[in-house]
Amino acid sequence: MLYTCNSCGASMVYDPEKKSLVCPQCGSVSSKMSEAGASMKMECPNCGAALEGAERRLVYQCPYCSSWMSVDANLAAEDAPVRITPFTFGRKKARENILEAFDHIPFLPGRFLKDQEGNDIDALYAPFWLYTMEGTGVYEYTGEKQHSHHHGRTTITDHEVYEINRTVQYRFDEVTVDAMDRLDDETIDAALPYDRSLAKPMDPIYLAGTESYLPDRGKDEEEYVGRARSWALDSVDAKETELTKGYMGLKKKKRERTLEEVPDETKIVLLPVYRYEYKGFGTHRIYMNGTTGRMSGNAPCDKxxxxxxxxxxxxxxxxxxxxxxxxxxxxx
Ligand SMILES: [Zn+2]
Ligand SMILES: [Zn+2]
Missing domain, CATH: 1.20.5 (Single alpha-helices involved in coiled-coils or other helix-helix interfaces)
Incomplete structure (x- = not known):
């Protein structure tokens, strides 16, 4: 479908602050998509050009007529996102955030964030897998406890040895694993943590004007599941000492943990990141979470x-x- 303005026909983009599609030409606001089109054919419904390089994209901007359109075939794909955390502020605010953060730097180059509207800032929805991991831990130890008795003025302390057997059921919901291989660590860090209270059911309206992609590889890819599993195992192991609280002289006899993906519950969420790259005096990149405004990166210094x-x-x-x-x- 095309994100077309009903008033003037220009291509609309999603405005996070107005929570609607807004026309950059005439300022019209629309909360609905104006036209359902057929981009299954992988050609621009506005000008007919072939959508080159749209294979993994969820939205696409036609390089010939500049129209934004959703790539419906990809939005209907098996590994399409079901949830999205929309940006909560626009590029203009993102620009102000950066300038405020780098306010103490006295020698920012004049061309740094030159566009007053922030149009030189990239907006990206990064795809993340959300895994549910379930499993069991079986632990066996021997441990001691001290007991003290008073007999008149004497205190007798005895040690008793216990067999400690613990079976624990584990479940982790929504373990996040980045699903786009070419994302750098800074972008991934900027997108996280995933705050599920901000997530909404997927709606293509949020995508107009923002780069967004399908995951690069399937959810069952061992590399992805392996990362979810090792995160869950680390969390389990970090709490192991709680199983034997109050015991001393512990000896471990058995420790078996299994953690596996619950395949039906795996889903994709899109998380918002702003990125700004400045070339000049070296390459400088700034990354910002699209909901909290949290920022990382460095600013150029005009020598x-x-x-x-x-x-x-x-x-x-x-x-x-x-x-x-x-x-x-x-x-x-
Ligand atoms: Zn318009
Ligand atoms: Zn076009």
Whole structure:
């Protein structure tokens, strides 16, 4: 489907602050998609151009007519997202956030975040698998407990040895694993943690104007499931000491943990990230969570401005020295 403006026909984009589609041309606001189109054919329903490179995309901007459209075939795919955490603020606010965070840097280059509307900031929905992991832990230990009795003035302490057998059922909901191989660690960190209270059922309306993709590989890929499993195992192991609280002199006899994916419950969620890249004085990248505004990255420093600054200071010094010489000249 095309995200077309009913008033002027331009392509609309989703505005997180108005929570609607907004036309960048005429400012019209629409809470609904204006036209259901047929992009199953992988051609632009507006101008007929072939959608090149749209294979894994959920939305696409036609390079010829600039129309945004959902790629319906991918939205209906088996591994399509069922949930999305929409951006809660727009690019303009993202730009203000960055400028505020780097306010203390005195030598930002003039071209840094030049676009007042923040259109030079990339918005991306990163796909994450949500795994449910279930399993059992069987633990056997021997441990001791101390008992003290009082007999008149004497205290007798005896040690008793216990067999400790524990069977624990484990369940972890929504273990997040990034599902796009080419995402860098900074983007993944910016997208997380997944806050399920902010998630909404998937609706293509949120995607207009934002890059978004299907996962690169299937959910049963051992690399992905393996990461969910090792995260769950780490969480289980971190709590193991609680099983034997109050015992001393522990000896471990058995420790078996199994954790497996509940395949029917695995799903994809899209999480929002803003990214800004500045080339000049090296390459600088800034990453921002699209709901909390949390930021990482570094800002460029304009060396020419630094040099100008020091030249100016040096010039001032020379001027005052000259003034001093002048005064001394009069005195002499
Ligand atoms: Zn319009
Ligand atoms: Zn087109």
């Amino acid at each position: 020419r401005k630094v040099i100008l600054h020091y030249l100016f200071e040096a010039a001032c010094t020379v001027v005052s020295a000259a003034a001093l010489v002048g005064i001394l000249g009069v005195l002499l």
